[in-house]
Amino acid sequence: MQQMLQPATTRRSRAAMIVILPMVFLLLGLALRFLAFRMSRPELDPSGFIQSMCRWDCGWYIKLAQTGYDPYPVPSRINAGNWAFFPFYPLLVGAVRTLLPFPTIVTATIVSLLTTYAAAIAAWPLFNKDLHAYTLYAAYLLSGPFSFYFTSFLTEPMFVLTMTLVFVMLARANYLGAGLATAFLSATRIVGVFAALSLVLQAALDHRADTGSWRGLIPAFLKHPNLLLAIFIAPLGAFAYMAFLHFYVGDGLAFQHVQRAWGRPFGNPVFFVWQGLTSWPSEGYWPTSSQWLALAATIGIALTITLAVRRQWAQALFAAIALILPLFAGLASMIRFTSAMVPIVVMTMQVLASRRWLFVLSLVLIVALGYLIPLAWLGNNVALV
Helix, strand or coil: CHHHHHHHHHHHHHHHHHHHHHHHHHHHHHHHHHHHHHHHCCCCCHHHHHHHHCCCCHHHHHHHHHHCCCCCCCCCCCCCCCCCCCCHHHHHHHHHHCCCCCCHHHHHHHHHHHHHHHHHHHCHHHHCCCHHHHHHHHHHHHHCCCHHHHHCCCCHHHHHHHHHHHHHHHHCCCHHHHHHHHHHHHCCCHHHHHHHHHHHHHHHHHHHHHHCCCCCHHHHHHCCHHHHHHHHHCCHHHHHHHHHHHHHHCCCCHHHHHHHHHCCCCCCHHHHHHHHHCCCCCCCCCCCHHHHHHHHHHHHHHHHHHHHHCCCHHHHHHHHHHHHHHHCCCCCCHHHHHHCCHHHHHHHHHHHCCCHHHHHHHHHHHHHHHHHHHHHHHCCCHHHC
């Protein structure tokens, strides 16, 4: 009897840790970012903390949550509408704000914290019961160097949550669940639609593993109604937004065409990365913003190749597309894109947790950077945009 009780007790203890650890890091992250705010903005009232963390695209999302999408032409006659921003997360926040008596940014911060907390818990199946790696991941999301992305009003919280659900469902061969998660992912950010390709690839790999052959792949797909429905559902989020834009502003690709208003270039990703890496500072040795962005892109691609080497093909395919595709428009936001790429972050945390000393060192470094990097965010460091 005692031997039977021990595994049950262990499972309950582990379940409690899975829920409690992210909450601890959520509270720690709030404290670290608030300390960074007080150190960088001592003249401001403490009540300005949440608003101060809302920077760059956050302002666009607030407007979107409050008033919806711009008509065409934009009433203020500015040179850009807000069609570049995909609808699911800001409209979700907009719906929640009608239920709560708070300013939009406060509501959005609460929703982001809860969404990222849920994303951390949802990721547990990806760690193969490795509690150390899971601890590092929860710390990274909620109190780490880029936690301001995941806890303010940007799309990163929902992007991470829906991406996590896609790969958890695929790991369980739940194709319909993965298709539904991909639909929401594709309504959160344009690259999310390419998770549909990962769904198809994983289904093909599962067929190969079950039968030992690629033969009969297409007939097997056609006999699997849940898989066919999943493939059909997966891109619906993006398609629904395109249909809305077509009827609302007369351009189903307005999210792409509006990029010209920001002067985004279009060119060779290799050229952009090389140009960024060789943009040396005019004085001193501290890397330029372009170098940081190019380094983030290089690291992201290197980690994606590592995923492929480890035969995590579906994750590697999505990460490759989601990181390389934006590079055709330059290096902008590559730190943000790389830091939110769930498959490569999960793999990195598993590697860092492989040795006890490395785990401890990594946890300390993640928490320390969780204070230092927000100082740069509050200081308008353009590499972090």
